[in-house]
Amino acid sequence: MEFFRISRDIPFMRHALIFNIFSFVTFALAVFFLLTRGLHLSIEFTGGTVLEVEYTQTANLEKTRAAVDKLGFGEVQVQNFGSSHDVLVRLPVRANIKQADVAPLVFGTLCAAEGGTVAIKAYTSPQGEQVSRPSCSTPAGVEPLKLSRTEFVGPAVGDELASDGAKALAFVVLGIMAYLAIRFEWKFSVAAIIANLHDVIIILGFFAFFQWEFSLAVLAAVLAVLGYSVNESVVIFDRIREGFRKFRKLDTPQVIDHAITSTISRTVITHGSTQMMVLSMLLFGGPTLHYFAVALTIGILFGIYSSVFVAAAIAMWLGVKREDLVKAGGKEQDPNDPNAGAVV
């Protein structure tokens, strides 16, 4: 089977302006939402405490929220996590209470709200490992809720992570630009990085618009996408260079059109395969991997778009010409000069 049966080059570059306007609008929207709504950063960045509690019955969020509110932590988030039995409680950093004591305190309060008391339970798992954990039990001997996970991050750690994240992003951008500049030419390197940063901003824009939680995992996904979708641009640039060498009669937009057309099949199939894997994570990976997979999905979809329609178009606007890539000697010429073409 063969999905793509294209007999003539598709004139992508004829519509370059439209694509660029579309890109610019989405980009502007993403920036707008980032500025107005901001990212909903996870406690890894902001510092704070998270508790994940599993109720035996369907969790009553209102009751849980009321119980936690009484502790006076200020802005507390209580929400379902994964299933209706699991509840995630997120608490901000407070100066007047020691962070390390927050999680036991909140668990104790939630347990009391269900009419139970917290005690340390030690037992041996069926595999034969000793486990001891704080457990909540009512006088009737029922365990109404279980503590699945707690996490507490000090504010200093959070600041550091944010700055490390920014550094990592800068490193990736500069590294890729340098590599492409050496491998191809600066115009390509600028085009590729603009196209792919545009992906990154759009991913962030989605996270800002929907107020999805932006965690370290999402940051890792964003950076992985950045490295990955640059691939796409590299493949197309490779073909453009080859086209300049092979088809001496075609002008720049035609060469670009040919490069994109001849790689479109590979582009869609590769991204499709990667997307299958990501989809599998989205479906089976559970709540922990959810936003990681979401970020990858958006990144992959926009990655196809941007490397096909944006990167090449920017390279064209920047005035990529045969002489930049094919070291054929001869005098320098302006490709936009209508009188210059005849000499080639």
Added chain:
Amino acid sequence: MNRYPWWKYTILALALLIGLLYTLPNLYGEAPAVQVSSGKATLKVDASLVPRIEKTLAAAGLQPDFVQFEAGSVKARLRSTDEQIKAKDAIAKALNPDPADPSYIVALNLLSRSPHWLTALHALPMYLGLDLRGGVHFLMQVDMKAALTKKAESTAGDLRTLLRDKNIRHTGIARDGDLVVVRFREQAVLAQAQKLLAEVMPDMDWTATPDGAEFRLTGGLKPVAARAVQDGAIKQNITTLHNRVNELGVAEPVIQQQGSDRVVVQLPGVQDTAKAKDIIGRTATLEVRLANTSAEAMEALRGSGPVPFGSEKYLERDGSPIIVFRQVILTGENLTDAQPGFAGDTPGEAAVHLTLDAKGARIFRDVTRENINKRMAILLFEKGKGEVVTAPVIRSEIGGGRVQISGRMSTAEAADTALLLRAGSLAAPMEIIEERTIGPTLGADNIAKGFASVGYGFAAIAVFMCGYYLLFGVFSTLALALNLLLLIAMLSMLQATLTLPGIAAIALTLGMAIDSNVLINERVREELRGGASPQAAINTGYERAFATILDSNITTLIAGLALLAFGSGFVRGFAVVHCLGIMTSMFSSVMFSRGLVNLWYGGQKRLKSVSIGQVWRPAGSPAVGLDLSADLAAGLAPDGAAARPPQAPAATPSTKR
């Protein structure tokens, strides 16, 4: 042209073999075990405990798979949880005659079920991270400023003693942050002091400044020395934490330095953070006392009399009792350092060198002068119980705060003693800045979810590749499988910790790795479309695709390295797997899949077609002499595709094996 020399096949076979071998231990799962570790700081578990435990188990009628000493504890693997409990009881009874004061900690544990010959090859399973196994994670920040302040404090004390001994008159010594300031009335005295200090304290930088009518000498640690103090502080804190954590009887505690001033503590299986924090935060105290050698005390030692009033009986590390006075001469606060080394007077003899601060040195000099030829005892108190670390005889008056303990000591014993003396306290206070607990059920759930993601994703890719590229798709899938195998094998070899982000990275890496094979297959198809002969198409297809594959992998690697360099903990796990995966994918998708193709097609001289799915050719392009069999998949192509020529099925020379 599509043949590999034999050595290339050998490399491939070897890679496959190593991949299988090192992946294997991960498949065996875990078996119940009993772990015995030291319950007291003064007791060291070593290989000599193994026969004792073997004997105990044999006496109880239990047959362990093996009993072995590893990393400070003895582990015995058993067949079932029933036997495990029995074994635990038997060992606890034999090793701890007094259950109220256990010398050994006997804990239930899990050990890999992989057979002995694999372990002998160092083929060990990956270590499961806390998010997959359940447990508690602490990130602790060491207060380095406090370590430096403490050092400055002790320097100020030393200085006071030194200047008094040398009769250099000053008008005051004070600590100002990390600096030590000495005031002098006359510049000549200052110069004299400066000369002396430059000689005696080579670690410090001294600067003289006039201060009103007086002169000031300010000293600060040289950057190298300050770093050494900080390194020493964090090392000592880690040692102390190790000693304390051992007591929890945790299977495989992880205590590692992270960055310059942080320590990660991970305790699998523990959910009780309160107890863990209590144990980690506890302080042991060190005391120096004099031994009571009176007649009554000697009688008490023989067991024929009561312990004299004002004295107490303690046990030495070898088990012999000693009577010491209750009066405390010095505490651990006065001890600034303890290092193993060699005795100055008798070459080759092991010794422990103690450094006392100025106050301690003064007291120590007075006490030793009055008690020559008597014994003193250094005791370590933990959980309210004391134990004698060492009880040397005082040979002469010791001044200057530098004490040497030597005699009847091996180098290993000297090292242990020094460690114990230092273990008394933390070199600098620590604060928990990050804490994470993961319940055991959540961990199991995470494993299942992670594996499901990789499994289904892999299956989907495999089905698609085989359907779209036929035999070449099968080769690609096999290459992808080898990639997974090599990745797991490498992670096992590195003894990396597998976490949920790590599994996600495996999934993502596989999803991205297939890119290389798609590139190759598309190139081969394109060459066929251009009219190349099958053999030539394979060759040029692989060759041309390689440059692109290299480029794209390098850009991905740049992103991976950035994550590795700037990420911590969570992200780093992701980055390690991602970077390794890129490397293995280069090998498997290019070299291994080419090997398979060569093996299958390389020998056929008059190869007419290859099974790479349908190769569609635009109408009017030159058809080559390939068989024109109807492609079963042709009908699946999107109907009415704009570019599809009307007579496509008939005019489409498809290649099929």
